Amino acid sequence: MAGRIPEALADACADVSEAGPGDAVAGVAPRFVARPAGVTEAAAVLAAASSLGMTAVPRGSGTRLAWGAPPVGCDLVVDTSRMNQVLEHAAGDLVVRVQAGVGLDQLASVLAEAGQRLALDPPAAAPRPGPPQGVTLTAPAHGTTLPGPPKGATLSGPPHGAALPVPSNGSGAGTIGGVLATGAAGPLRLRYGTPRDLAIGITVVRADGTVASSGGKVVKNVAGYDLGKLFAGSYGTLGLIVEAAFRLHPLPAATSFVTLDAAGPDEARAAVAAAAGSPLAPSAVELDRPARGQPFRVGVLLEGDAEGVAERTARMAELLGSCSAAPDPPGWWRGGAAAGADGTLIRVAFWAAELARVLGAIDAAAAAAGIDPAIGGSAAAGVLYAAVAEGAPASAVARFVADLRAEVGSGNGSLPGAPAQPGSAVVLHAPAEVRAAVDLWGPVPGLGLMRAIKDQFDPQHMMAPGRFAGGI
């Protein structure tokens, strides 16, 4: 079988194999899989692919490989699993430099030894995890009494770094390269942003094998264009991410999750706005509702030293009224709608003040389409996910997306100067029949410029062709 591997490809990389059924990308079967061990091999692989006229799709651990449209060409999968080295952890500088194939969980355990973390917590995709990882807690000396039931929650837990669950590379939250390429982010986005906000340097390989770096390993740096911003969320369409450097943060000594139920959209909005607008520096304000008819669950994450977290927990509880608090995340944290791996997953982005209207719009569109999506996400940051179960008819999902898009895209009418489309509904992944029935991306501001960028970086459209907005 090895004889069928083109010579140029075999020469470029020590680990090239023929693809198997498990290597399909969104249903498209590649011919070969190359696993370069580092920048040099990765560059040689793409140069060889380019010379052979082969289209290539980057792959990390595959956590979010189903996101985006199926590639219109996928001759070669470039797998980053052998690029799994933490190259440099400068703890004193709060900076880490890693290869793209490093798992988020693997990295978290390395950083935790120094009491640090990369503040990215994308939803852990299916199979649905047990207790969420990477959040460990220390105890304040005393319990915290809260006004709401259940009363008297006590914050407790092991000291940080002591008992982190350490899954093997690739499980759970995915790889650095994959998280960057998809721009995936979780609850912490409210305070720390998304991968583009934390990346301070990046090395990529262009479709023709050219290696390029921008940024560096210092947090403050404005020399040259920031390619990291461009590649974050680019779905592999501009090239292969091979290395990246990130700004780190101290691992909080203690965490507290203040949760409450809100009966409807207006109550949910009020709770979210109160928490996010408070001076209590929440790290996350999340919302979750598994099915229509149930209340919205609102969760607020407070982080810091034990004493401060206990004080702020009490104050947050006072602010929000009837609520409860615990040092561990509620079961739905990072695991609700956003983690839905089957069926259709839609990301809705909006201005936070529009929360109640958006929740109402989701319900109205769902009712009209006869479906009941789970809803959840970073409400205070203006990002929600709607997960439609796998069995829902494609036409119903398509109608839901169209209605939702019309509503979300037309908001903010009263705000002068705002863009005509101040929100979006993007289908992240969907079953084939749904993909055939909907435009996954909807209207995209600046699409003409995006096409021009693609044409410059990848003139032959060899990198993950067709996966991205506008058929890019």
Added chain:
Amino acid sequence: MTAQATRGTAGAPRQTKGAGEVAGAAIDDLVPQMIDICGRRDVLTDPAELATYECDGLTSHRCSPGLVVLPTTAEQVAAIVAVCARAKIPFVARGSGTGLSGGALPRADGVLIVTSKMRRVIAIDQESRRAIVEPGVTNLAVSKAAEPFGLFYAPDPSSQVVCSIGGNVAENSGGAHCLKNGFTVHHVTGLEVVTPDGELVWLGDGTGAAPGYDLVGAFIGSEGTLGIATKIIVKLTRIPEAVTTLLAAFRTMGAGGAAVSAIIGSGILPAAIEMMDALAIEAAEAAVACRYPEGAGAVLIVELDGPADDVRRETEAVRAICEKDGAYEIRAAHDAAERTAIWTGRKSAFAAVGRISPAYIVQDGVVPRTALPEVLDRIAELSAASGVRVANVFHAGDGNLHPLVLFDDAKPGAEEAAEEVSGAILDLCISHGGSITGEHGVGADKSKYMPKMFGPGDLDTMQLLRCAFDPAGLCNPGKIFPTPRLCGEVPGVRREPHPLVAAGKVDQF
């Protein structure tokens, strides 16, 4: 390098390469069209008026623009750029002109588009924590407009009283407090821009999660080379409940540096950590009588903000760390007046150096924070060996150095010696894994250093972005990149599936 002369100019002003030849006729032909767009009053052609715009905050680079226009609307900016694009006349955007790298250096053969008349705060959305502003609005004006809502705009460059948001977007401006809060790029979620061919488009949608490539992130910090922002959607941040500013005096820079490392190592993330050496303190005392503790070899300013109880505990912790590392006097400011007293010396440091030296160069470089002690030693060695005095002011928390290289412009050869030291400091930054600019930008000033920090593949790839936005190379040409890339036609763009794939003949490789 920012050569500032406090008496006359520092040497002969340099004309930027390519800016010397005056297109004359071609520029004059545009005047009637520009008057049609902006009105006669907002089109400047008088050489004396043009000369007002010959430089930005980097006064050593000067060039009178061919023409100056002062639009008041986004549509006017688009029309102006469209005229330039049709005539193939280069154009440069300028905000308040406070940039320190010559990013807004005009061209004699080009049009300077000044956004200072576009200064409306258009809307504030309290619950979404967003403001929509025009590019000419000053940085501080955004925070002032947001204050009644309990919000502020976090990036705070030292020039925030005058610098414009449009300029901040171009330069990805930071400020003393970006240690905790990040830079402009972390606080902008949407941009209405005029592309270099004169089209008015939105990049992003204000949510911070718009679909497609992150064009907002790509545009911010591109130093005016990808287009002109005409509306900016900024994130607003909750005004912290408490702010405490500590001033700690140390006998030596080493002791101060150790305290910085210990503070960061303790897990505390202050809003700002600033440091000044003895020479910088001396200058500040001479200029603004800031009354820092006597005999200080280094002063550290640490600002903590957040929930009141957290700030109180962190203040105690920082105080203890400073004492342990040898601080012999610590002052704490708890209100705005006391805080201002502490910050006065730091904020006036650049200008204050004029009190102790006839002329000076403001350098801007970055090293990993842990390399600070070694790099400062090396700077001291450079200074001792060359006889050129260097005052050090820096954002210690993020390793961003602002060495002030002093010289006497009346003395032959002094400026050259100073420039040599200044350049050697950048070499030190690069060799320690840092950057040639942390916040002032590359502009016209540092493009020659870009090949020291980036390889040909890096620079070539960055310029692909430029080619996508501005294939004709008319938008602020000559900045950032030492050698412009010829964009040319994109060869054989193919949007269909690979023919072999489409035909199912994937065996034929």
